[in-house]
Amino acid sequence: MGHILIQNITKEYVNRRRRPRNGEDNTRDEVLTVLDNVNLEFQDGEMVCILGPSGCGKSTLLRMIAGFDTPSSGQILIDGRQVTAPSADIIFVFQHNGLLPWMTVWENVELGLRNMQDEEEKSAQIQEFINMVELAGFENHYPSQLSGGMQRRAELARALAVNPEMLIMDEPFNGLDFLTHMKMREEVVNMHEFIAKTTLMVTHDIDDALVMGDRIVVMGDRPTQVKLVRKLEMGRPRNLDRDPELAALRDELFFMLGVSYAV
Amino acid sequence: MFKPFSARAVFNSLLSFGTVLLLWQVTSSFSGWSSQVFPSPTTVFNSMWSLIVNGTLLKHSVASLYRVTVGFYLAALLGIPFGIMLGRMLLMRDMLNPLIQFLRPISPLAWIPLAMLWFGIGDQPAIFLIFLSSFFPLVVATMVAVSSISPVYFQVAANFCFNRTEVVTKIIVPAILPDVITALRLTISIAWLVVVAAEMIAVQSGLGYMILDSRNALRMDYVMVGMITIGIIGVILDLLMRMLGNIESTSWAIRKH
Numbered sequence: 001m002g003h004i005l006i007q008n009i010t011k012e013y014v015n016r017r018r019r020p021r022n023g024e025d026n027t028r029d030e031v032l033t034v035l036d037n038v039n040l041e042f043q044d045g046e047m048v049c050i051l052g053p054s055g056c057g058k059s060t061l062l063r064m065i066a067g068f069d070t071p072s073s074g075q076i077l078i079d080g081r082q083v084t085a086p087s088a089d090i091i092f093v094f095q096h097n098g099l100l101p102w103m104t105v106w107e108n109v110e111l112g113l114r115n116m117q118d119e120e121e122k123s124a125q126i127q128e129f130i131n132m133v134e135l136a137g138f139e140n141h142y143p144s145q146l147s148g149g150m151q152r153r154a155e156l157a158r159a160l161a162v163n164p165e166m167l168i169m170d171e172p173f174n175g176l177d178f179l180t181h182m183k184m185r186e187e188v189v190n191m192h193e194f195i196a197k198t199t200l201m202v203t204h205d206i207d208d209a210l211v212m213g214d215r216i217v218v219m220g221d222r223p224t225q226v227k228l229v230r231k232l233e234m235g236r237p238r239n240l241d242r243d244p245e246l247a248a249l250r251d252e253l254f255f256m257l258g259v260s261y262a263v
Numbered sequence: 264m265f266k267p268f269s270a271r272a273v274f275n276s277l278l279s280f281g282t283v284l285l286l287w288q289v290t291s292s293f294s295g296w297s298s299q300v301f302p303s304p305t306t307v308f309n310s311m312w313s314l315i316v317n318g319t320l321l322k323h324s325v326a327s328l329y330r331v332t333v334g335f336y337l338a339a340l341l342g343i344p345f346g347i348m349l350g351r352m353l354l355m356r357d358m359l360n361p362l363i364q365f366l367r368p369i370s371p372l373a374w375i376p377l378a379m380l381w382f383g384i385g386d387q388p389a390i391f392l393i394f395l396s397s398f399f400p401l402v403v404a405t406m407v408a409v410s411s412i413s414p415v416y417f418q419v420a421a422n423f424c425f426n427r428t429e430v431v432t433k434i435i436v437p438a439i440l441p442d443v444i445t446a447l448r449l450t451i452s453i454a455w456l457v458v459v460a461a462e463m464i465a466v467q468s469g470l471g472y473m474i475l476d477s478r479n480a481l482r483m484d485y486v487m488v489g490m491i492t493i494g495i496i497g498v499i500l501d502l503l504m505r506m507l508g509n510i511e512s513t514s515w516a517i518r519k520h
Contacts, residue, residue, distance in 0.1 A: 086421040098419050102437035111423050
């Protein structure tokens with residue numbers, strides 16, 4: 001499972017306007033079209049990176065795929081079935097910290113496994129996922145006692161523990177310092193190679209997309225349409241400076257996003 | 264973290280209490296007022312000792328504490344779940360919030376005539392007044408706490424397929440606990456304020472009654488003993504409530520800062 005088909009998705013928000021009292025103004029409420037007829041298809045197991053200017057509706061698209069939001073028209077099919085509500089098959093990693101601050105790392109990771117009957121096996125699995133993101137020794141720490149990078153890793157462990165069919169990450173590296181960003185990028189790539197689940201990621205960092213993505217999607221400004229879909233066939237690790245194809249794509253992406261020369 | 268008993272804190276508070284006592288003693292010695300009108304601290308502490316020894320003070324304190332405890336627990340048991348409901352159900356909040364905001368500013372003391380008519384003389388009217396004084400602040404505080412929980416946590420709950428019970432026990436309750444404890448701390452002092460006033464009218468025991476009775480007997484030293492006891496018990500109640508905030512699972516909000 002993990003094939004996603006997005007058909008003719010449109011999302012509109014209605015901005016209710018305040019009208020003058022005399023009633024002469026007959027203009028209609030302003031309709032804000034965030035997504036305009038978006039069509040996309042992602043294959044099972046792909047790492048998809050979505051780029052675009054801020055406010056273009058990338059997050060809205062992710063939220064609709066996860067079932068938190070519904071499109072105004074069109075449909076989203078996952079393995080042929082329409083998305084209607086959130087489910088544990090698609091785990092969403094939030095832009096801002098989604099760990100529950102009143103639970104320890106252990107308890108947070110346990111959330112996805114809480115219905116397991118066998119206590120011993122459950123503990124073993126929780127420990128396995130905590131070790132996997134290298135947080136051993138921090139099981140009893142609360143999220144507020146961890147650094148930003150550790151919080152993201154803990155959230156990743158919690159997401160993976162559910163054994164979801166798909167992972168959705170909304171700017172997962174937001175607010176991390178440079179080095180942590182690089183490490184997390186590598187960890188997510190390794191994790192994806194390891195579990196081979198469809199992973200969707202919104203980012204504003206073009207290099208993230210070039211290094212990580214199996215497929216890069218660029219979205220334009222509002223009303224948002226898809227400007228580019230490119231499948232990247234080259235293997236990893238990728239070197240942006242030495243690979244001429246990647247370097248060319250990088251320039252193209254910068255240009256497309258409004259920066260005419262890459263600094 | 265709140266540490267009421269560090270050496271520095273204890274020393275500083277003893278210093279301020281000592282200064283006030285000293286000022287009191289000096290004023291009463293040199294003001295020229297008779298000790299019937301303005302008793303000195305030594306007179307008051309002598310009277311306090313005699314009231315402690317003959318058991319009067321304990322009896323009245325226990326009577327007051329009993330009423331506060333019952334009224335306050337009732338308010339917490341009903342008010343907090345009610346507040347959670349209002350915080351989560353928009354329709355109920357729209358319907359009931361104006362009613363609550365309308366009833367809230369009416370002083371519990373204004374209910375005294377009705378309370379006496381409905382419940383007669385004894386513990387019940389006092390308990391009813393204490394309940395009224397704590398119930399509305401608790402409902403409002405809980406409601407505000409629930410409606411300000413970050414929607415991300417509810418999305419996490421939906422993502423992990425929480426059922427209704429789990430949403431309440433794993434998201435709502437832990438999320439509002441720090442705010443609710445602050446509210447409990449504020450309301451217990453309101454309840455303690457109200458019990459004294461209530462006891463001045465409808466009952467034959469309690470610290471409020473003791474103060475009123477001493478006034479009628481023109482024993483200002485007993486009046487002051489009553490006031491001091493009320494203050495001491497108030498401080499202890501506040502300390503107990505603050506300790507609740509130190510329990511590990513509720514202190515996440517403090518660590519956050």
